[in-house]
Amino acid sequence: MTFASVTGLNGTLEQVLDLAGIFVFAVSGAMLAVRKDFDAVGIVVLAIATSLGGGILRDVLIGELPPAALREQAYLPTALAAGVVVLVGHAVVERLDRPVLVFDAAGLGLFCVVGAAKSMDAGLRPASAVLLGTITAVGGGIIRDVLARDVPAVFRPDTALTAIPAAAGAAATVGAWEADVYGPVAAVVIALAVFAVRLLAMHYGWGAPMARGR
Amino acid sequence: MTFASVTGLNGTLEQVLDLAGIFVFAVSGAMLAVRKDFDAVGIVVLAIATSLGGGILRDVLIGELPPAALREQAYLPTALAAGVVVLVGHAVVERLDRPVLVFDAAGLGLFCVVGAAKSMDAGLRPASAVLLGTITAVGGGIIRDVLARDVPAVFRPDTALTAIPAAAGAAATVGAWEADVYGPVAAVVIALAVFAVRLLAMHYGWGAPMARGR
Amino acid sequence: MTFASVTGLNGTLEQVLDLAGIFVFAVSGAMLAVRKDFDAVGIVVLAIATSLGGGILRDVLIGELPPAALREQAYLPTALAAGVVVLVGHAVVERLDRPVLVFDAAGLGLFCVVGAAKSMDAGLRPASAVLLGTITAVGGGIIRDVLARDVPAVFRPDTALTAIPAAAGAAATVGAWEADVYGPVAAVVIALAVFAVRLLAMHYGWGAPMARGR
Numbered sequence: 001m002t003f004a005s006v007t008g009l010n011g012t013l014e015q016v017l018d019l020a021g022i023f024v025f026a027v028s029g030a031m032l033a034v035r036k037d038f039d040a041v042g043i044v045v046l047a048i049a050t051s052l053g054g055g056i057l058r059d060v061l062i063g064e065l066p067p068a069a070l071r072e073q074a075y076l077p078t079a080l081a082a083g084v085v086v087l088v089g090h091a092v093v094e095r096l097d098r099p100v101l102v103f104d105a106a107g108l109g110l111f112c113v114v115g116a117a118k119s120m121d122a123g124l125r126p127a128s129a130v131l132l133g134t135i136t137a138v139g140g141g142i143i144r145d146v147l148a149r150d151v152p153a154v155f156r157p158d159t160a161l162t163a164i165p166a167a168a169g170a171a172a173t174v175g176a177w178e179a180d181v182y183g184p185v186a187a188v189v190i191a192l193a194v195f196a197v198r199l200l201a202m203h204y205g206w207g208a209p210m211a212r213g214r
Numbered sequence: 215m216t217f218a219s220v221t222g223l224n225g226t227l228e229q230v231l232d233l234a235g236i237f238v239f240a241v242s243g244a245m246l247a248v249r250k251d252f253d254a255v256g257i258v259v260l261a262i263a264t265s266l267g268g269g270i271l272r273d274v275l276i277g278e279l280p281p282a283a284l285r286e287q288a289y290l291p292t293a294l295a296a297g298v299v300v301l302v303g304h305a306v307v308e309r310l311d312r313p314v315l316v317f318d319a320a321g322l323g324l325f326c327v328v329g330a331a332k333s334m335d336a337g338l339r340p341a342s343a344v345l346l347g348t349i350t351a352v353g354g355g356i357i358r359d360v361l362a363r364d365v366p367a368v369f370r371p372d373t374a375l376t377a378i379p380a381a382a383g384a385a386a387t388v389g390a391w392e393a394d395v396y397g398p399v400a401a402v403v404i405a406l407a408v409f410a411v412r413l414l415a416m417h418y419g420w421g422a423p424m425a426r427g428r
Numbered sequence: 429m430t431f432a433s434v435t436g437l438n439g440t441l442e443q444v445l446d447l448a449g450i451f452v453f454a455v456s457g458a459m460l461a462v463r464k465d466f467d468a469v470g471i472v473v474l475a476i477a478t479s480l481g482g483g484i485l486r487d488v489l490i491g492e493l494p495p496a497a498l499r500e501q502a503y504l505p506t507a508l509a510a511g512v513v514v515l516v517g518h519a520v521v522e523r524l525d526r527p528v529l530v531f532d533a534a535g536l537g538l539f540c541v542v543g544a545a546k547s548m549d550a551g552l553r554p555a556s557a558v559l560l561g562t563i564t565a566v567g568g569g570i571i572r573d574v575l576a577r578d579v580p581a582v583f584r585p586d587t588a589l590t591a592i593p594a595a596a597g598a599a600a601t602v603g604a605w606e607a608d609v610y611g612p613v614a615a616v617v618i619a620l621a622v623f624a625v626r627l628l629a630m631h632y633g634w635g636a637p638m639a640r641g642r
Contacts, residue, residue, distance in 0.1 A: 033583070039636040041591040042583030045570075048559070056489070061270070063279025065491025070556035077555065090639050127291065128284035131262070142259075142361070147570070149579055151363055155247070155256030163255040208253040211304050275484070277493025341505065342498035345476070356473075356575070365577055369461070369470030377469040422467040425518050 018114075019078045021107030026051035026082030027093060027100055029144045034090045036148055046144055047083035048076070054139030058115050058132045062122045105198035109191035112137040112166040116173035117182065126174045133170025138163045157210055161201035164208055169194035232328075233292045235321030240265035240296030241307060241314055243358045248304045250362055260358055261297035262290070268353030272329050272346045276336045315416060322380055323408035326351040327401050330384035334391045343391075347384025352377045371424055375415035378422055383408035446542075447506045449535030454479035454510030455521060455528055457572045462518045464576050474572055475511035476504070482567030486543050486560045490550045529630060537622035540565040540594040541615050544601035548610075554602045561598025566591045585638055589629035592636055597622035 029050025033043040052069040059067035069075045086093055093100065115136025119129035138154050141162075145152040154163045172190045176182040200206070243264025247257040266283035273281035283289045300307055307314065329350025333343035352368050355376070359366040368377045386404045390396040414420070457478025461471040480497035487495035497503045514521055521528065543564025547557035566582050569590075573580040582591045600618045604610040628634070 034639045034642065036579075036583075037585065037638070037642060038579075038583040039585040039638050041636045042580070043639060045580075045583065045591075060274060060488060061280055061284060063277075065279075065493075066489055066550075066552060066556065070489060070552060070559070073553065076559065087637075087639050091641060122280075124280060124284060125287065128280065131284070131290065146360060146574060147580060147583075149363070149577070151250075151252075152256070152259075152361060155250075155252040155259065155361075157251065157253040163259075208255045209301075210251070210253050211248045211257060211301050213305060214248065214251060274488060275494055275498060277491075336494075338494060338498060339501065342494065345498070345504065360574060363577070365464075365466075366470070366473075366575060369464075369466040369473065369575075371465065371467040377473075422469045423515075424465070424467050425462045425471060425515050427519065428462065428465060 017106070017110055019074055020103060021110045022051045022075060022078045023082050024100055024103035025107050025140055026079040027086060028104055028141070030083050030086035031090065031093060031100075032144060032148050032150075034086060038148075040087055043087055044080065044083040046147060047086070048079045049147060050140045050144040051079045051082065052076070052140065053143040054111060054136045054141075055115070057139045057143075058119065058136045061132060061135075062119060062124065064122065101202060102199065105195050105202070106191075108137050108162065108166055108198050109169060109194035112169040112194060113173045113187050113191045116170035117177065117187070120174060120177045120182075126178060129174045129177075130167060130170045133173060134163060134167040137166035137170070157207050159207065161198065161206050161208055165194045165197040165201070168197075231320070231324055233288055234317060235324045236265045236289060236292045237296050238314055238317035239321050239354055240293040241300060242318055242355070244297050244300035245304060245307060245314075246358060246362050246364075248300060252362075254301055257301055258294065258297040260361060261300070262293045263361060264354045264358040265293045265296065266290070266354065267357040268325060268350045268355075269329070271353045271357075272333065272350045275346060275349075276333060276338065278336065316413065319409050319412035319416070320405075322351050322376065322412055323383060323405035326380040326383040326408060327387050327405045330387035331391065331396065331401070334388060334396075340388045340392060343388045344381060344384045347387060348377060348381040351380035351384070371421050373421065375412065375420050375422060379408045379411040379415070382411075445534070445538055447502055448531060449538045450479045450503060450506045451510050452528055452531035453535050453568055454507040455514060456532055456569070458511050458514035459518060459521060459528075460572060460576050460578075462514060466576075468515055471515055472508065472511040474575060475514070476507045477575060478568045478572040479507045479510065480504070480568065481571040482539060482564045482569075483543070485567045485571075486547065486564045489560060489563075490547060490552065492550065530627065533623050533626035533630070534619075536565050536590065536594055536626050537597060537619035540597040540622055541601045541619045544598035545605065545610065545615070548602060548605045554606060557602045557605075558595060558598045561601060562591060562595040565594035565598070585635050587635065589626065589634050589636055593622045593625040593629070596625075 026047040029046035030043045033046040036042070038046070052075060056067045056069050059065065112133045116129050116133025119132040120126070124132065141154060142152045153159045169190050173182065173187070176186040176190070240261040243260035244257045247260040250256070252260070266289060270281040270283050273279065326347045330343050330347025333346040338346065355368060356366045367373050383404050387396065387401070390400040390404070454475040457474035458471045461474040464470070466474070480503060484495040484497050487493065487497070540561045544557050544561025547560040552560065569582060570580045581587045597618050601610065601615070604614040604618070
């Protein structure tokens with residue numbers, strides 16, 4: 001289930017957004033591999049795991065196997081293409097820091113909405129659908145960090161809000177679904193809101209709260 | 215399949231034990247996150263992964279999807295509640311060190327019996343059911359440690375016996391099942407024996423053996 | 429699906445090769461655990477995870493659950509036996525460095541062919557089958573390194589080619605399948621070619637390429 005089929009809009013714009021999300025997530029994984037001085041295998045593995053890992057985890061937990069990442073024709077090639085781009089042109093990508101972060105925020109918005117809607121569609125409980133929407137959006141990044149032997153970025157207090165807007169977006173999607181108002185408009189509005197909060201968090205340095213007194 | 219349904223006792227005591235096991239496992243994950251100075255996201259993720267990860271891994275491997283953790287109404291909220299308690303009151307929880315360890319040992323006993331019985335019920339081979347019972351009991355803790363970038367506690371020679379009593383409890387459950395004497399009494403006796411061995415191991419500092427000559 | 433059933437040869441030679449692959453992968457996991465001073469639990473867990481993890485990951489993604497590792501009678505005991513051998517005789521195994529590496533290379537060849545063929549048989553896309561064949565061959569090693577808190581060996585530029593010959597072998601298997609020439613001869617030829625490239629890579633120190641300019 002792509003963003004297109006979830007939103008009911010079967011246009012090319014949505015398909016482009018979907019693949020753009022995968023592409024930039026893959027770029028973020030591949031760039032971390034370059035910074036860690038991994039070889040081409042590490043670059044390609046992190047590209048695939050970062051971009052497709054969250055959705056794969058969701059599909060495994062829903063029981064929709066093989067996962068969309070292995071069924072949809074364009075997903076794996078898109079992740080691989082990002083790996084190749086970084087392998088050859090990481091110096092250029094490094095300078096495109098800002099656009100990559102913007103697309104990454106867009107991917108966060110898209111993925112939490114798609115993941116939550118897909119989970120509701122599969123008949124999961126609302127609370128579980130919120131969890132799976134959040135996993136779709138941030139699970140790939142956690143897998144990336146574990147494979148690269150980093151503390152997961154989403155756990156670190158010095159990183160800008162990521163999982164919280166994703167969870168809020170997933171919750172809003174589930175709420176809209178339960179209220180029977182979920183559709184293209186709701187999906188786009190929620191995804192844009194998550195995108196905006198993520199950009200604002202990066203700009204103003206908003207982090208998640210710590211345990212009391214820490 | 216809860217402890218209640220496995221044992222055939224449908225009372226509230228068993229349900230309380232089941233959720234108590236999840237709660238204390240979640241507390242152990244959340245407390246590790248606090249000690250590592252993770253933010254609220256890290257605390258909640260480790261609470262969920264530690265308490266539900268072992269059972270989710272078991273259900274994925276059995277092919278019973280979505281896993282019980284996403285189907286049972288009270289599981290996810292219980293794990294989340296533990297996360298919130300630690301977020302707000304970790305200083306108090308720190309002082310409750312001893313009761314937390316006792317409940318943690320109780321969770322170990324419950325989870326290995328439930329996991330092994332559920333696996334036999336699903337038609338797995340005895341050896342596989344022993345493995346899955348053990349994974350149910352210690353898998354969440356391994357996932358917790360990997361996410362927190364620690365050496366898994368169950369691999370470290372300076373930690374008290376954990377996986378070995380769990381594996382023995384799972385084996386005893388499978389043995390009772392094969393001998394057709396598995397029922398509420400057997401389940402409770404085995405869970406209590408694992409609980410007792412774990413407490414004794416912590417008290418007397420019994421660790422798992424090392425490779426010969428190390 | 430064992431190598432025997434994939435190749436159509438139901439002889440004992442193939443079964444021996446299949447279990448030999450599991451055994452040496454398990455030995456490599458267990459030996460890493462010894463070097464890290466893990467206890468017996470760590471040794472056994474790493475033996476199982478390294479030898480059966482890649483195939484389990486493949487079967488989960490295909491949706492063939494429970495995975496072959498839990499269905500086939502001899503797989504889990506073979507991995508456990510390797511753990512026990514290392515637990516008792518790691519000093520001897522250390523001196524058998526060279527034969528272990530040779531068998532490890534043989535396992536790589538076998539596993540990428542079996543994994544790719546099994547994935548095609550399950551109806552996956554060719555690109556997905558190449559990925560799953562590669563995961564079958566190197567996934568267990570990645571899980572081993574993550575559990576032992578090492579950078580995955582296949583990501584490190586100072587290690588000899590592993591994932592690339594495995595991916596090439598998986599691709600050749602998929603190509604043969606698509607061309608309708610897959611059978612015992614093709615399977616054996618491809619597995620031997622991967623085996624040979626892996627041995628040559630270790631002998632001559634061939635590593636995977638790095639990102640341009642690194």
